[in-house]
Amino acid sequence: MSGAPAVAALDWGTTRLRAWLLDGAGKVLAERRGDDGLITAREKGFATVLEGHLAAMGAPEALPVIICGMAGSRQGWIEAPYVTVPSPIGAILAGAARIEGQRRDIRIVPGLAQRLADAPDVMRGEETQLAGAGLPAKGRHLVCMPGTHSKWVAVEDGAVAGFGTWPTGELFSVLASHSILKHSLGEHPAAVGADNPFFHQWCERALGEGGDVTSKLFAIRAAGLLQDLKSDEAAACLSGLLIGGEIASAKRRYGASEAPVVLIASGALVALYGAALGLAGLAFRVVDADEAVRAGLVEAARENGMIGGAA
Amino acid sequence: MSGAPAVAALDWGTTRLRAWLLDGAGKVLAERRGDDGLITAREKGFATVLEGHLAAMGAPEALPVIICGMAGSRQGWIEAPYVTVPSPIGAILAGAARIEGQRRDIRIVPGLAQRLADAPDVMRGEETQLAGAGLPAKGRHLVCMPGTHSKWVAVEDGAVAGFGTWPTGELFSVLASHSILKHSLGEHPAAVGADNPFFHQWCERALGEGGDVTSKLFAIRAAGLLQDLKSDEAAACLSGLLIGGEIASAKRRYGASEAPVVLIASGALVALYGAALGLAGLAFRVVDADEAVRAGLVEAARENGMIGGAA
Known part of the structure; x- marks a missing residue:
């Protein structure tokens, strides 16, 4: 590991987890991948799983941790309530939920909810990719995030107008x-x-x-x-x-x-x-997608005052 | 059982079997349902399974047997080769495949194949329901046969024009x-x-x-x-x-x-x-659907000379 980490960033899904130590510019200083997603972490304890990965990467004791993904769902560590769309992308990241009683500052980015009667939808994790994708502040952009549950997002002037799965x-x-x-x-x-x-x-x-x-x-x-x-x-x-x-x-x-x-x-x-x-x-x-989620997590840490301003 | 059976009729699918003794007019004299479809019959032997059901219904030794369904597939008793559509419905039933070496006259109705490069499709069993549904000899008719694999058939002037699953x-x-x-x-x-x-x-x-x-x-x-x-x-x-x-x-x-x-x-x-x-x-x-498959099986027995002319 070279350089001092500014934040630990985790994309913590249902079955898998990816963790990075990043400097203030988002540069990767260390990386871990594990099968201890939500399902495993519910058994072992989220804090135990997290600290295990942080220790393996040599993270300092007070390093703040920013998380996105299903770890913030109702079945996760704590529920980071959904932000309802339409919503500016920046406003999503600013509302990260803090986990109390930990020696570190640990926060989880909220997911998005589309509360339409005839097209209800939710996402957790992809909102962070979206925020880190460097989309233009103006104009209409269609975003495709393929995967197990592919998400398509209509973005208008930097705000999520709607999405589907x-x-x-x-x-x-x-x-x-x-x-x-x-x-x-x-x-x-x-x-x-x-x-x-x-x-x-x-x-x-x-x-x-x-x-x-x-x-x-x-x-x-x-x-x-x-x-x-x-x-x-x-x-x-x-x-x-x-x-x-x-x-x-x-x-x-x-x-x-x-x-x-x-x-x-x-x-x-x-x-x-x-x-x-x-x-x-x-x-x-x-x-x-990997670069986008890391950039989104650094942005979330910054929006929530966990690290300093723009590098 | 009242009256003399003219034929034993079976709808023999992948996981289930239904068998009837029918008189020449298609009236039900006895009925059996079993879980010994194709999968079970491949283990126990098709003849053994068939004779067990016939004995339980008190079928005479020389009673002919007409069968439709997956028992006529490549994984079945014998393969009753597909009839290619377009085809008149009557011509489908006339081509039943005879099982040799049995003391009874046992035949299996062929399935249908749609040999289109961009819409290949097959059916086995539904063609017999179709033949027994009493469709008008003229005009265009759309037929829906819902189920595990729902079939839709376009019938034109008594012939199968095409179908889908x-x-x-x-x-x-x-x-x-x-x-x-x-x-x-x-x-x-x-x-x-x-x-x-x-x-x-x-x-x-x-x-x-x-x-x-x-x-x-x-x-x-x-x-x-x-x-x-x-x-x-x-x-x-x-x-x-x-x-x-x-x-x-x-x-x-x-x-x-x-x-x-x-x-x-x-x-x-x-x-x-x-x-x-x-x-x-x-x-x-x-x-x-039950009446249609029985009527189709009686019609198939008649078309193949297993029982006398129209009752």
Whole structure:
């Protein structure tokens, strides 16, 4: 570790945790990844899990800690109440909930709630990525944050106007493991490459159907019976169908924006969503999800007076 | 048992089996239901399972047996090769596959295959319901057969023009058991009534989205967090969303027909699909699925010369 850490930052989800020691400019001085997400931490104790990771990174005793993600849910360490949208992005971070009775200053960023009668929605963790993505202060921007529960956010002049959730990653794994498609995909579906022609073909089919995915699921099974589709090809079909369906649906809901879609992602999802956005005729630019969440956490620490002003 | 049976008829699916002794007019003389579908029969032997049910119903030794369903698939007793659509409905039944080496005349009705490059599909069992539904010989008719894998069939002048599969029943059970919605629906989701206001509301929402279901799944979870949705209400939401989505999608694919939709169903699905079709503005008439499959099996026995001409 070189340099003095200004804050410890955690993205603390349901099943996983990532922790960093950061300097005041957001530079990474140390990093830890663990499987001790919310579910494990509820058993072991949140403070115990946190201090274990901090000690392993050599964090000073008084270092403040800023956290985002499901650790702030009702089932988490403490509930950091949702901020209701529409809301300026800056105002979200300023309301971090403080955990009392700790020797450190530990705070959790609130999630967002969309309290619409016909489109209720929530997020926890993605609001911090959003805040750290460096979005322009003016204009309308559509943001895509793909994952287990993909989030699409409409941002207008620096405020969250509305958002939606597409459980694309979860649908893939649930259908691959528990539906009739398990016979098509096999026990260990291969990772899908963004250049796979089956991914492209089924993505385009889904894009032509405005988000209607369920009418095409069984066709993957039937293609195995009638067209000799192989298991790795079937996985590519399902991935293309679900990602294409998500993009078609989000495009229908939010309309095309003049500015390119901001794709906040990392790893294999960058290429898959990039290819699918291209097939949908949507321009996009990529923001690295890991960098975004760290930048958002530093910003939250600053907004809450845990570290000094702009570096 | 009163009267002499003309044929034993079986609807032999993946997990269940139903068997009847029928007279030449299709009247039920005896009935059996069992859990020994394809999966069990592959272990015990198809002939053993069949003869057990026939003996329990007191079937004569030489009584012919006509079968439809997954027992005729590649994983079944013998494969009854698919008939490719478009095909006249009568021509489907005439091609039953005979099982050799049995003391009885035992035949299995073939399934249907739609060999379209961009919409491959298959059915086994529903073709027999379709044949037994008493559809008019002329005109265009849209048929809905709801279930684990709902089938919609476009029939033109007595021929199957095309069909599609919506895995609505399977999606409900997979999502209720294995997705984040299990927290919303609870361990034992209550049966959903067709008069449930949540069923209606979410059905209408789905109908307004042209078959886009995935954009609304997470909203059921969010409604539990933000709107205090109860578990039996969540089950009604999911049921309404999936059934409404199926109908919206099928309506978009096949267009509205002048004739009422023929709903071939039995049990609770009659009321649920009836309510949903009504919300979609589609006129419909109900054909009992059990009666239809029996009538189709008798017709198949006749077409294959296993019993005498029209009663």
